[in-house]
Amino acid sequence: MRLLTTPTGPDPIDVAVGTRIRVQRRHLKISQDDLAQVLGLTFQQVQKYERGTNRVSASMLVRIAAKLKTTVGALVGEDMVADQDVAMLTALSTPGAIELLQVYGQAGPKARRALLSVAKALVEPED
Secondary structure (H helix, E strand, O other): OOEOEEOOEEOHHHHHHHHHHHHHHHHOOOOHHHHHHHHOOOHHHHHHHHHOOEOOOHHHHHHHHHHOOOOHHHHHOOOOOHHHHHHHHHHHOOOOHHHHHHHHHHOOHHHHHHHHHHHHHHHOOOO
């Protein structure tokens, strides 16, 4: 479990793997603490894996994939198109992005249009 960073932060591959772990864990409604407990880790270690600040070893990746009912290939991105995958995972790694997506998915068509309108207004530069 080495800390591996680029000059600008964690390695993008490690961030992408961590984001896939987080997305799958949340999809299954498993807390970081619960996942950590079954893996014999602290929740802080799971948190570091999910952020990409600590690289996941091959053996731990196999154990995580089994606990999250997925494959190592899915967690390392072999099942997705690489260019689209990096952009999507970068966006999903932003704090609050997954929660916002979950709320958006639960909303009806009118509420989705309103949420999208508000989100766009918040990021548009002011005149």
